[in-house]
Amino acid sequence: MKTVQISLNSIDKVKSFVNDITKFDYDFDLVSGRYVIDAKSIMGIFSLDLSKPIDLNVHAESNIDDVMEVLKAYMI
Numbered sequence: 001m002k003t004v005q006i007s008l009n010s011i012d013k014v015k016s017f018v019n020d021i022t023k024f025d026y027d028f029d030l031v032s033g034r035y036v037i038d039a040k041s042i043m044g045i046f047s048l049d050l051s052k053p054i055d056l057n058v059h060a061e062s063n064i065d066d067v068m069e070v071l072k073a074y075m076i
Contacts, residue, residue, distance in 0.1 A: 002064055005053045006074040008045065013074065018042050020070045027059040 008014045021028050021039055028039035032054050037044035039056060048054060053076050060067055 002058045002060070002068075004056050004058070004068075004071060005076045006056045006071065007053050007076050008050050008074065014042060014045050014050070017074055018045070020073075021067075023070075024060070024067055026067065029057040029059070031055040031057060 006017075008017055018040060030037045030039045030045060030048060032048045032052070035048060037048060039045065056071070056074075058064065058067055058071075
């Protein structure tokens with residue numbers, strides 16, 4: 001598992017983020033305070049406080065470099 005901080009501070013960014021990570025078969029969790037949300041759920045993401053950076057847990061064992069390349073656009 002790898003954890004990175006991301007920023008999803010606009011609606012368009014949330015939509016493109018979900019579209020990008022749904023291409024992978026791995027599990028992605030967004031952690032904000034005590035809440036853990038499935039990162040592939042647009043409704044779940046909008047239930048979080050998006051004004052602050054959010055931790056993203058990537059549950060991938062292999063090809064983590066491919067995932068990180070896609071996530072660069074959202075990382076802080």
